[in-house]
Amino acid sequence: MEVIRGEAVFPEGILQIGNKAFANRYDLIEAIVPEGVKEIEEAAFACSNLQRISLPETVEEIKPFAFMGCRRLTSITIPDKASVDELCFYGCDNLRSIVWKGKEIPVVCRNGIIIKEQSALHYDRYKDLIEVLLMMTRWGMKVIVPIAFFFYVIRAMGFISAEMLLSQMIGLLVMDTLFLVIYLTIRQILLKWVCVFKKKGNKK
Incomplete structure (x- = not known):
């Protein structure tokens, strides 16, 4: 070419x-x-x-x-x-x-992102908050697995009881679900503002 x-x-x-x-x-x-x-x-x-x-x-x-x-x-x-x-x-x-x-x-x-003109005011107003929340939720979801593995290891070494391990795992599962819900909620808000294209057959 x-x-x-x-x-x-x-x-x-x-x-x-x-x-x-x-x-x-x-x-x-x-x-x-x-x-x-x-x-x-x-x-x-x-x-x-x-x-x-x-x-x-x-x-x-x-x-x-x-x-x-x-x-x-x-x-x-x-x-x-x-x-x-x-x-x-x-x-x-x-x-x-x-x-x-x-x-x-x-x-x-x-900031490099193409957004719908009519949503510019909303985007400008909440951009910093959204970026912080997205960063927190992504970080949170990434560290859940290592934390869960850590608790599993110390349980195998006998430092905590099975009941405590179960409660910790349930807590981590709740946190992971909460992070995911927050992330998906923000994503839906951005879908209304940002000029996001979806795969053919789906609506924007």
Whole structure:
């Protein structure tokens, strides 16, 4: 793959645009992706000077960070049946609209994340709280298993009774469930705010 006079040139019969195929190409301005391409791989156009892109209806999947850091990209039309990773436009600071499934979604960039324009005020207000809660819940779920293993080991060594081990395990299970519920609740809130794409067949 190469760039000629600012336009991406694709091999005949290509089925996917490979990982980092046009990454960091400052001479890239426009890309007309040919019919037949089914996948746009991770970071395919990342940090390029891309301003305009046309995607065929054959595209089925756009992977994470595919357009990361394309700061001159202002709008894009996504094929209706495509499965799009929620981070494929990470850092597209000037992206203002995404057309998908017949609807134009006005968007803005916040800390690299593309969010729905109408949700910007809510996102700005609660962003710090949400980030702290997500960090806590992820950390909590990661340490539950090592803690449980630790209690199992000290029980095997005879330092605690079976009853105490059972109570500790129940407590850890309750904590893990609580962390998961908090995480999923925040995730649902973000689904309403962030321009998150779900797999084809699912509603946003």
